[in-house]
Amino acid sequence: xxxxxxxxxxxxxxxxxxxxxxxxxxxxxxxxxxxxxxxxxxxxxxxxxxxxxxxxxxxxxxxxxxxxxxxxxxxxxxxxxxxxxxxx
Numbered sequence: 086x087x088x089x090x091x092x093x094x095x096x097x098x099x100x101x102x103x104x105x106x107x108x109x110x111x112x113x114x115x116x117x118x119x120x121x122x123x124x125x126x127x128x129x130x131x132x133x134x135x136x137x138x139x140x141x142x143x144x145x146x147x148x149x150x151x152x153x154x155x156x157x158x159x160x161x162x163x164x165x166x167x168x169x170x171x172x173x
Contacts, residue, residue, distance in 0.1 A: 100125070102161070113142065116165040123149070126164045133166055142168040 104117040115133065119125060126149050134144050148165040 100129075111170050112145075113137075113168045114165065115168070116163065118161055118163050120154075120159050120161055122160075123151070123162065126162050129164065130166060133168070137168050138171075141171045143171045145169045 100121060101117040101119045104115075106113065106115045108114075117129075130144070130147060137143070144166060146165075146167040148163075150163040151160050152163070153159070154161050
């Protein structure tokens with residue numbers, strides 16, 4: 086199973102308004118926007134850390150931001166996580 090297909094795609098859980106990910110050499114950067122609250126951001130960080138630990142990657146930085154949407158004044162949460170290979 087893939088997180089991309091089963092969690093992040095619009096055909097799956099549909100938790101995110103948008104998701105982006107990419108690589109910078111061996112470093113993986115994952116980011117997204119959602120409106121499910123700060124605790125959801127913490128949950129998804131935990132999920133990603135647990136999943137990527139299997140592949141010997143560790144969280145090296147995180148960025149949480151909150152802003153009000155222009156449409157309806159709801160709070161939009163932006164998260165960015167950076168993972169790099171573990172050297173254990």
